[in-house]
Amino acid sequence: MIFADLHTHSSFSSDSDEPLRAMAETAVEKGLKTLCFTEHQDFDYPQAGEFMLDVPAYRAEYLKARDEFAGKIELLFGVELGLLSYMPDTLRKFAKSAEFDFIIGSLHQIDGLDPYYPEYFEKMGGKNGVARFFEEMLASVKAFDDYDVLGHFDYIVRYSPERGYSPLDFREVTDEILKTVIAGGKGIEINSKGVKSLGYPHPHPFVLERYKELGGEIITIGSDAHNKDGIADDFDRAEQALKNAGFEYYAVFRERMPWFERV
Numbered sequence: 001m002i003f004a005d006l007h008t009h010s011s012f013s014s015d016s017d018e019p020l021r022a023m024a025e026t027a028v029e030k031g032l033k034t035l036c037f038t039e040h041q042d043f044d045y046p047q048a049g050e051f052m053l054d055v056p057a058y059r060a061e062y063l064k065a066r067d068e069f070a071g072k073i074e075l076l077f078g079v080e081l082g083l084l085s086y087m088p089d090t091l092r093k094f095a096k097s098a099e100f101d102f103i104i105g106s107l108h109q110i111d112g113l114d115p116y117y118p119e120y121f122e123k124m125g126g127k128n129g130v131a132r133f134f135e136e137m138l139a140s141v142k143a144f145d146d147y148d149v150l151g152h153f154d155y156i157v158r159y160s161p162e163r164g165y166s167p168l169d170f171r172e173v174t175d176e177i178l179k180t181v182i183a184g185g186k187g188i189e190i191n192s193k194g195v196k197s198l199g200y201p202h203p204h205p206f207v208l209e210r211y212k213e214l215g216g217e218i219i220t221i222g223s224d225a226h227n228k229d230g231i232a233d234d235f236d237r238a239e240q241a242l243k244n245a246g247f248e249y250y251a252v253f254r255e256r257m258p259w260f261e262r263v
């Protein structure tokens with residue numbers, strides 16, 4: 001069983017309205033032992049000011065909740081930091097700016113566009129849009145390495161016209177990304193949000209197998225919940241994906257160090 005959700009958003013993220021405390025309460029009800037908040041911070045986002053995290057306010061609220069919920073659940077202080085290959089110094093400075101337990105590095109913008117919006121694929125085309133995403137992801141992990149796991153590896157295909165992809169078509173670049181992640185001592189996550197739209201959690205089982213074959217060991221599990229109902233959603237499927245790829249452990253990060261839990 002998986003008892004730790006390491007990817008969640010409360011109202012400190014621009015795209016969530018859920019109070020942090022309500023997230024913690026629900027995580028207790030769902031029987032989790034650990035919940036990590038990973039609020040959004042995206043520099044240089046196309047809509048200026050969106051996804052800028054108020055770290056001091058978030059930290060203060062987190063510390064209150066951590067004490068209040070002590071003995072019921074372990075709450076961790078994380079961030080989902082938007083990767084940008086062209087401003088690694090800004091990202092480095094941010095990563096050091098607070099006592100984060102955990103940093104997910106996620107690519108949310110490519111060439112000034114957020115692939116969540118249709119404009120991205122209209123402009124790039126289906127296959128090319130996916131290829132460009134992976135190229136930018138590779139450039140990002142080569143430029144910046146102060147993250148712990150690479151977030152939702154192939155989430156972009158949720159928004160592609162084909163709603164999915166053939167991972168073999170992109171193997172060269174995705175292998176390069178995985179090798180860079182592994183060589184840097186970083187991990188990836190299984191993000192269960194993919195199940196509802198694609199039928200499998202991110203990343204595609206093929207990518208997870210390649211990660212294992214290339215020597216990857218660190219995997220965190222996250223729901224990417226933006227409200228309390230989404231916490232630990234489809235974790236049975238995430239567990240299945242983990243085991244199918246031959247992993248027996250998942251990781252929980254505390255003070256930026258991985259601890260391994262047997263699944």
Ligand SMILES: [Zn+2]
Nearest residue numbers: 080106151152
């Ligand atoms: Zn994300």
Ligand SMILES: [Zn+2]
Nearest residue numbers: 007009080224
């Ligand atoms: Zn997220």
